[in-house]
Amino acid sequence: MTTQSEGAKKESSTRHPRARSGSAAWHMSREAVSISVPDIVKATDRQCLDVLVQVRFGSWDTVSCPHCGTVSKHYWRPLEKRWKCAGCGSTFSVTSGTIFARRKKSYQYILSSVLMWVNSAAGQSALELKRHMDTTYNTAFTLQHKIREALVRGYNVGLMNGDVEMDGAHQSGWRADEKRGKPQGSRPVQSDADPFALTEIMLTQTGKNAARKKAKNSGPINPEFGNRFPKDRRILFAIRKRSGVRGKGACATRVAIGLTETSPVVKAVLNDFVAMPESYLNTDSSPAYTELGKEFRMHRTVEHAKELSGPNGENNNQAEELNARFDRAEKGIYLNIEPKYMLDYAVETSFRSDTRRLPNGEQLKLAMCVALNVGESEFWKGFTHGHHRKIELLHPHPQPAHASGPMKGRHPISSANGRPPR
Template identity: 50%
Template sequence: MSAAEAPGTRVRRASSEATKFHMSSRAVDRSVEEYASWSDKKCVKHLAMVRWGSAQTMPCPHCNTCTRHYFYEADLRWKCKHCGSKFSVTSQTVFASRKMPYRKLLAALHLWACGAAGQPALELRRMLQFKSYNTAFTLVSKLREGLIRGFNTGLISGVVEMDGAHASGRRAREKRGRPQNYRSPEEVQESEKQALLTTAARQKKRREEKAAALAAGGTVDPATGQVFPETRRLVFTLRRRSGAKGQGAVITRVGVGLAESPDVVEALAATYVAIPESVLATDTGTAFSKLGKRFQLHLQVNHSETLSGPDGQHNNNAESFSARQDRSEKGVYLNIEPKYLHDYAVETAFREDNRRKAPGAQADLALHHALTVGESHFWRGYTHGKHRSYEMLATGNRNYPASGPPKGVPQMSVGVGRLPR
């Protein structure tokens, strides 16, 4: 009998660095209760510190004069000493023209930061009693926009891991409420017909189905020849290793592509990686072969055989991002449509890079991006029918129709759009 099987013996496994952090006092800083006790003035001063780094000296959003402007405590705004314009702490930001009280805004962002894989707008609405779903949805969507324009930018170098993972296009809605192995009578009948076909007839039918799928907007996997549905996408991640033991990756960049093809990975690398001074770590996917020749070194691991090569080759940090993104899509947000997949992927990248910061610090960092990228390009006027007309892909923006209800039609009308999350 081994020591582990002996009665009364407890086997203890060494805690990971992530577990040590989450169980420590460093994982907790502020609470929603604390925000609720703040005065409006304290909220404004906190937002000013997050945006400008000072609650006394800041640049005027209208003329960029940086000095100690006149502060009017009655309406919580400043008056520029140079041009005389008045401005608030959210002027010319993604939250410009907001009507939400400052305390509720800070509480919402704190709750958003508390989610390890995400925070559904529906749940946020219930916790903070927003009058409408759109209020909560546009709030967190504007925060994601700040991350897209402020966080997911710039070049990375060093040892860069790269990987792609399938997302969206899972026909979740038509499968919802059905047992996993359920087949409708029509599907059973079609299966019986397939069994009677000859090999040549099956091959002909597959060619016809492939041609029909491509005509409908589907894409082909260049490695396997498999045809993906029109709504299927791949989320690609590029992660720079920290170099310190147990610290994983420190900087993440993400992009979305239609397939794992050479042109997609080339576009991502050109956008986010300082190639001449970097080492690339990937799996043995054919899309990375040509790209790897441009790096100082290309480390590859064959995932059909092992997770880590004989000399330590791996891309496990990129796989870690894919796992969190998968939990976010299937367990939190559900039904992420391709049009906004890039937004949610950037959110996951932000959570991955800041996984060892307390929620208050995460919220402040995300808020800093939202307050420094200018007014919203994607969500300003969203509730009045002004929607983004394209999806953001690695190879360039692509027109994408709106999937929600037309203006004037209730959000939850039967058969209109997707259920919100």
């Protein structure tokens, strides 16, 4: 034991101060990349179809008709690339009844777009995909959002049990309204101005003080201090199941959005995602978890003001990891995430985190499997024709949300739409 630790000490003194981590070793490995965009571009229609059929139906022999549900081999019409159902006689393609229904793009286009989306580990802006695929902004934007929708409806569902961590993180609602779509951070140069008058100049210059004050005082009540949150403030709840293997982190994740971190909201989230009587709960010392913790086999808490991990290893670091990942996606890629679609982005983050150590071909198959098995798009069908989602998916209840995108007939990239796209 002593020789080992001495050896480690010796090694650490000569080693580079930033040694390669486990995830760096993974990403540098040959196994991390099992498919590339050139692979898909070179593939024939039939090869792409084989992948999609396998991902959606399992095999060519177990094809399920989206019209009547009959599982059979059906009659394949190679020229149309459609089946004729052996049960009801309707015809359908591999994308009928999925989020890609009525697609105009080729299989290669869909697969390579989704692969590029998967490959962008922190997230991908619609403008980036637009450039990669040389398509319109709307096509790229709705494609990405349809994948997120599929994950919301097909991936972020079901109960978890075991050793579960939960944490709420404050998101949004911080000066976003004031900054959106306007030039930032300047005031007139006044060399002989009274330095004490600067604050006054600054406030009148922004001219937004009253609006900011109003926005600050129109949100839900902060349970901790009794003041009001800004109206766009949301809490992102991350619930993660520990893998139980040292160094492997979490193995499953659910996310939810609420207006406050209070016990009724936490209860609704836990009811949806955790089998409480057979699980262990790990949280920070927020009072929202105190009563609900009693419904678990055990409730361990860590006091974050004092320590990252308690004396017996109490921590919720896996949940914190997801929050950090979400922050990175927002700060680095999405810049300010609208509350209405916050859940969509959070689920994307949780998918990326859960699949972080899978080869990218497996990530692609998993994303496509969910995308082809949740039915047609409910949120994004007809988006470019002015049909926008009317609700924000919140716990405990969804709430009405206005369409926030450009109205039908307006150019989506026009700066008159409030802000330029990313």
